[in-house]
Amino acid sequence: MSRIGNRVLQIPAGVEIKIDGNDITIKGAKGELKKSFSPLIKITTTPLGIKTERSNDVKTTKQLHGTTNSIISWMLLGVSVGFEKELEINGVGYRAALAGDKINLSLGYSHPVEYHIPKGVSVEIPKPTIIKLSGIDKQVVGQAAAHIRAYRQPEPYKGKGIKYKDEHIIRKEGKKAGK
Incomplete structure (x- = not known):
């Protein structure tokens, strides 16, 4: 089980998130970032933050799960702090x-x-x-x-x-x- 993939990412103050299927757009004080992710990983927003879920337990999907979560975390940090x-x-x-x-x-x-x-x-x-x-x-x-x-x-x-x-x-x- 991916520990990094299962973490819920908190959204910093002043950051807007738009999720369209597997495309995510994040706007913040420093700018805007867009990225497309694999359809094997489902990205959702919750009241606590952003959550990623994998569709199956195949090894490559498990690898994508943690990577996707880390990239979204970097995007949130980049648009708020840089x-x-x-x-x-x-x-x-x-x-x-x-x-x-x-x-x-x-x-x-x-x-x-x-x-x-x-x-x-x-x-x-x-x-x-x-x-x-x-x-x-x-x-x-x-x-x-x-x-x-x-x-x-x-x-x-x-x-x-x-x-x-x-x-x-x-x-x-x-x-x-x-x-």
């Missing part, structure tokens, strides 16, 4: 600059790297070595952060590269001199 990811750039000469709808990254390559900011994500660069991504869709914000990090992942010897703010890089010891 999501934010922060990236740090470490390395001599490594920096980022905002230019319209692009981020120009200098990451030690022979060419500058340009990243086009996806729709629904706002970017703030308070320092040339810090990138703050925010938006209402958790998946889009997380995917944008992962794409930027993939341009130069942190290496284990000096820690140079792009990392998440709360990420800990496990360091390796360098070569030792001859014995």
